[in-house]
Amino acid sequence: MNRAPVAGEPGWPQASSVVVGVIGDPVRHSLSPALHNAAFTAMALDWVSVAFPVPPGALDAALDGVRALGVRGLSVTMPFKEAVAAKVDRSSATAARLGAVNCVLVEPDGLVGDNTDGEGFLAALARGAQFDPSGRRCLVAGAGGAARAVVLALAQAGAAEVVVVGRTPARAAEAARLAGDAGRTGTPADAARCDLVVNATPLGMAGTSDPHALAPVDPALLGPAQLVVDLVYVPRPTRWLALAQSRGATTLDGLGMLVHQAARQVELWAGRPAPLEAMWRAATGEDRHRRVTALEG
Ligand code: NAP
Numbered sequence: 001m002n003r004a005p006v007a008g009e010p011g012w013p014q015a016s017s018v019v020v021g022v023i024g025d026p027v028r029h030s031l032s033p034a035l036h037n038a039a040f041t042a043m044a045l046d047w048v049s050v051a052f053p054v055p056p057g058a059l060d061a062a063l064d065g066v067r068a069l070g071v072r073g074l075s076v077t078m079p080f081k082e083a084v085a086a087k088v089d090r091s092s093a094t095a096a097r098l099g100a101v102n103c104v105l106v107e108p109d110g111l112v113g114d115n116t117d118g119e120g121f122l123a124a125l126a127r128g129a130q131f132d133p134s135g136r137r138c139l140v141a142g143a144g145g146a147a148r149a150v151v152l153a154l155a156q157a158g159a160a161e162v163v164v165v166g167r168t169p170a171r172a173a174e175a176a177r178l179a180g181d182a183g184r185t186g187t188p189a190d191a192a193r194c195d196l197v198v199n200a201t202p203l204g205m206a207g208t209s210d211p212h213a214l215a216p217v218d219p220a221l222l223g224p225a226q227l228v229v230d231l232v233y234v235p236r237p238t239r240w241l242a243l244a245q246s247r248g249a250t251t252l253d254g255l256g257m258l259v260h261q262a263a264r265q266v267e268l269w270a271g272r273p274a275p276l277e278a279m280w281r282a283a284t285g286e287d288r289h290r291r292v293t294a295l296e297g
Contacts, residue, residue, distance in 0.1 A: 008041035013048040019069075020269055021052040023062060023084075024077035028053060031283065032075050035262040038282030042275035043266075047072070059083055066106055073269040074104040075262070081115075081145050088113035097152060097178065100145050103265045114268055117146060118153030120261025124229075127260070128252045131196065131227050134158035139191050141216045142200035143171040146231050148178055150200055155179035163190045165216055191221045197244075199230045204238035215240040224248035233258055259283045 005011040022032045028051055036049030054062045059080060066074060076084045081100040088101060089110030095101045101113035125131040138159045140147050143166035154162050162179035163186035166172030176183035191197045199215035202208055222228055228244040233254035245251045263274035
């Protein structure tokens with residue numbers, strides 16, 4: 001090979017490889033490096049994405065390290081999205097509005113914070129269900145970081161109404177305000193008259209104290225005229241999503257949002273379109289399966 005190896009080739013990563021990382025706590029379980037690296041391979045870039053576990057109290061030191069070592073970008077996951085928003089040198093309008101950063105570009109003059117969760121969510125709706133929120137009635141269960149990104153994105157996409165259902169009234173009201181005139185707080189019963197119903201709580205997620213728990217909206221309120229989305233992607237589907245599907249609703253799990261928000265991160269770092277199909281294959285394990293099959297063959 002005359003040229004230097006790029007992602008996925010023998011001899012890679014190497015001294016010249018550009019490094020990006022995912023920071024979180026815990027983060028060793030994260031799918032993001034696999035998604036980023038699949039993109040870098042398909043783009044023939046000599047880039048590598050790795051997970052950097054950051055212990056409590058070590059965020060400042062981690063960000064100093066990123067600057068000093070020339071790490072090109074960061075994906076930011078729990079519990080650091082809000083803390084990083086307060087520490088970057090500049091923010092995109094979306095990250096500033098949300099007060100949460102899930103993607104950092106390391107520029108020569110400082111750290112630039114962005115948030116790709118909302119764009120990832122809208123892209124997942126479009127690709128997975130050909131759903132355009134414009135003029136539609138939407139309900140979001142939860143009022144945390146993911147819910148806020150979804151509420152803002154739905155409003156920016158022209159939703160007629162964005163109803164936030166949260167267990168902590170003040171947080172629900174704050175999330176609803178992100179949707180401006182279209183936003184209000186509500187109850188699970190509002191789901192019956194919505195076109196789109198989203199679970200943005202961790203209820204039903206594997207690894208939580210009750211992985212069989214159902215999202216806050218009773219599946220009996222869901223039916224054939226609705227798109228029902230669970231941001232949780234382990235397991236696929238959650239029990240709640242499976243019940244919605246059995247009632248005739250169109251359903252989407254959280255893997256699409258994960259892939260699309262990671263794709264947008266790759267685009268922000270590399271300045272080029274991300275290879276979505278390669279990232280989908282990595283997300284669903286088809287790449288791994290093909291490699292194993294090849295070795296076995
Ligand atoms: P977060 O900031 O901790 O917010 C969690 C929200 O869920 C809060 O509003 C919380 O209520 C609510 N909640 C938690 N337990 C509840 C319960 N037992 N009953 C009712 N509400 C409850 O978390 P996040 O970052 O928004 O993440 C939420 C979920 O989305 C997680 O499962 C995460 O994995 C998933 N997610 C997926 C993607 C993707 O790409 N697919 C991206 C981001 C997040 P309070 O307001 O009262 O605290």
